[in-house]
Amino acid sequence: MSPESSSPDARTVSRARGSSQRAAARAQRSRGISRASLFLRVVLAVVLIAAGGGLAWWAFHPRPAADEASAPESATQSTTLGLFDRVTVSGRVGATPVVKLTAPLSAPSSLITDTLITGEGRTLQVGDAALLSIATFSGTDGTNTTSPGADSSGDEHTGRRLVSVSVDQASLNDLTDIITGTTEGTRLVLRGPLVVDGTPSTEITVIDVLPTTASGTEVAPAAGMPTVTPGDAGALTLSTSGLPAPTRSTAAMLIQGTGEQVHSDSRIIARVQAISWADGSVITDDYGATALPIAVDMSNAKTYAGLRNHLVDVPVGSRMVLALPADQARGDRPVAVVVDILAIEDPKASASGASPGATPTVGTDPEISSAAPTTAAAGN
Numbered sequence: 001m002s003p004e005s006s007s008p009d010a011r012t013v014s015r016a017r018g019s020s021q022r023a024a025a026r027a028q029r030s031r032g033i034s035r036a037s038l039f040l041r042v043v044l045a046v047v048l049i050a051a052g053g054g055l056a057w058w059a060f061h062p063r064p065a066a067d068e069a070s071a072p073e074s075a076t077q078s079t080t081l082g083l084f085d086r087v088t089v090s091g092r093v094g095a096t097p098v099v100k101l102t103a104p105l106s107a108p109s110s111l112i113t114d115t116l117i118t119g120e121g122r123t124l125q126v127g128d129a130a131l132l133s134i135a136t137f138s139g140t141d142g143t144n145t146t147s148p149g150a151d152s153s154g155d156e157h158t159g160r161r162l163v164s165v166s167v168d169q170a171s172l173n174d175l176t177d178i179i180t181g182t183t184e185g186t187r188l189v190l191r192g193p194l195v196v197d198g199t200p201s202t203e204i205t206v207i208d209v210l211p212t213t214a215s216g217t218e219v220a221p222a223a224g225m226p227t228v229t230p231g232d233a234g235a236l237t238l239s240t241s242g243l244p245a246p247t248r249s250t251a252a253m254l255i256q257g258t259g260e261q262v263h264s265d266s267r268i269i270a271r272v273q274a275i276s277w278a279d280g281s282v283i284t285d286d287y288g289a290t291a292l293p294i295a296v297d298m299s300n301a302k303t304y305a306g307l308r309n310h311l312v313d314v315p316v317g318s319r320m321v322l323a324l325p326a327d328q329a330r331g332d333r334p335v336a337v338v339v340d341i342l343a344i345e346d347p348k349a350s351a352s353g354a355s356p357g358a359t360p361t362v363g364t365d366p367e368i369s370s371a372a373p374t375t376a377a378a379g380n
Contacts (some may be wrong), residue, residue, distance in 0.1 A: 085102070086101060086102050086103060086105065087099060087100075087101055087102075087105070087142075087189070087204065088100040088101075089116055089187070089189060089206055093117060093119070093133075093185060093186075093187050093208045093210070094133055094208050094210050094259065094316070094343060095260075096135060096144075096159040096160045096346065097135055097160075097187075097206045097208075098142075099137040099142040099144070099204055099206070100142050101139070101140075101141065101142045104139065104140045104141070104202075105139040105140075105191065105202040105204070106202070107139070107193050107194070107195075107200035107201055107202045108191050108192070108193055108202065109193065110192075110193070111174075111190060111191070111192045111193075112190065112191045112192075113178055113188060113189075113190050114188070114189045114190075114191075115186060115187070115188055115189075116187045116188070116189050117185070117186060117187040118183065118185075118186055119182075119183040119184050119185020119186040119187075119209060120183065120185055121183050121184025121185045121209075121211050121215065122183065122184055122212075122213075122289075123181060123182070123183050124167050124179060124180060124181065124182055124183070124184070124209065125167065125180065125181075126167055126168055126176070126180055127166065127167060127168060127289075127290055128166070128167045128212075128289050128290060129164065129165070129166060129167075129212055129288075129289065129290055129291055129292045129293065130163075130164075130165055130166070130167050130179060130209065130212065131162065131163070131164055131209075131210040131211070131212050131269060131293050131342055131343065132162070132163045132165065132179075132207055132208065132209060132210065133160050133161070133162055133163075133207070133208040133210055133343070134146070134160060134161045134163060134205065134206070134207050134208075135159065135160040135161070135205070135206045136203055136204065136205050136206075137203070137204040137205075137206070138201075138203070138204070139191065139194070139201055139202025139203055139204050140201060140202075142204075144159060145203070146159055146160055146161060147161075159346050160346060162210075162269055162343055162345055162362055163362070164269065164292045164293045164294070164362040165292070166290070166292065167179050167180055178190075178207075179207075179209065182209050183209070184209050184210065184211045184212065184215075185209065185210075185211060185215075186208075186209045187206065187207070187208050187209075188206070188207040188208075188209070189204065189205075189206055190204070190205040190206075190207065191203070191204055191205075192205065210342060210343055211317070211342060212234070212271070212289075212293055212342060213234055213271065213287075213319075213340050213342075214254075214255040214257065214317055214318055214319035214340040214341070214342075215255075215257065215317045216255045216256045216257035216258055216315070216317040216318055216319075217255065217256045218254065218255055218256075219252075219253050219254055219255065219256050221252065221254060221321075222252035224243065225243075225250065225252045225321055225323060226238055226239060226240045226243065226275075226321055226323060226336035226338075227239045227241075228254060228319075228321055228338050233288055233289040233290075234287055234288050234289040234291075235287055235288050236273055236287045236338060238273050238275050238321075238336055238337075238338050239275075239280060239336075240275065240277050240280060240323075240336045241280070243277075243323075245277050245278070245325070245334045246277070246323040246324060246325045246334055247325055248325060249305075249306040249309060249310065249322065249323065249324050249325060249328040250322070250323045251306075251310035251320055251321070251322045251323075252320070252321050252322075253314070253318060253319070253320055254319040254320065254321055254338075255317070255318055255319035255340075256315070256317075256318055257314075257315040257316050257317020257318035257341065258315060258316075258317055259315050259316025259317045259341075259343075259344075260315065260316055260344055261313050261314065261315050261316075262298065262311050262312055262313065262314050262315075262316070262341060262344065263298070263312065264298055264299065264308070264312050265298060265299045266298045266299075266344050266345075267295055267296070267297045267298065267299075267344070267345040268295070268296050268298065268311070268316075268341055268342075268343070268344050268345075269293050269294070269295055269296075269341075269342045269343040269344070269345065269362055270286075270293060270294060270295075270296050270339050270340055270341050270342055271286045271287050271291070271293055271294070271339070271340040271342065272284065272285075272286050272294065272296065272337065272338070272339050272340075272368055273285045273286065273287055273337065273338050274329075274335050274336070274337045274367065274368065275335060275336050275337075276333055276334075276335060277323075277333065277334040277335055277336055278333065278334070283335060283367055284367035284368065287340075292362075293342055293362065294362065294364055295345070295362040295364050296311075296339075296364070296368065297364070298311065298312070303368060304324065304328065304329050304330070304337070304368050305327070305328045305329075306322050306324035306328035306329060306337065307322070307337070307339065307368065309328070310322055311339065311341065314341060315341070316341050316342065316343060316344060317341065317342075318340075318341050319338065319339065319340050319341075320338070320339045320341070321336070321337070321338045321339075322336070322337040322338075322339070323336055324336070324337060330367075337368075345362075
């Protein structure tokens, strides 16, 4: 499924949202409160994933005006201690990081980017899909200040945000040059000026560039299961050729991940391809370098029962292939499914100050998360 973020309508909506947000920001500054937060500049407008297409864009609040310029980082601080002598960022890539400071950071005059960990995954190019884990912290005491937002079902959460987005100017704006050329598995630490009530400060933003395909150890394919053949640019070919239709659901691991395990109430970020068992026609496909990963809610009764049954306890980074009879899918036909488990969203939290109805940052796939169609030809 490919994003439509490059369409004229999407760009028009994104610009309109950006204009309204800039006006709001100016009004806020006129009241004496100016927050030039990098993360708050990233207003996640919409991610809509539907059969046959998707839409995703980000808009940014404006940078601080000239009269809000922060004091530059002190020469003494920057020459006597390197950034990572003053800032400790702990936690594995993809988990909510913890930031500790030896002393408050002086505000930089502009955005500064440092690479803490260089990943060994694929290199992101313009137009590629990226999966980012973003968290923000106070440059004064290291407190996690990540703005409460919405997960894929609209529930509020804090700590970090998982974002499925295209690497392009329309989607990332100021972050485009930072993310372009970065390898998956990388952790970036950004420092930007933040002005609150006229006082210059620093905001620390930790961005983890997560893998967008399974990233574990390959496992020998199980006999009698659908075959999965990797193609170009992240595409996969799933085949049931020569196999009898399943009468019960089965699953086999193709790549063994090493991340946290999926639970029955997890909301996972994944790539999914499903085909009709009878003729091999593609029902849905979220694979490919430019296709955005989707969210799969394991607690949603409308999600394929076969996925809910077989993905529990599977670690992040894994690739699974499933053979599902009709009653374990949407009820209308047996299917074969391949799934890459990329990440797990944080459990929802009751966060003070959260905005009700905030826009989700990762879309869903109606094919695997909705009830069976009312008109369906059994066995197709």
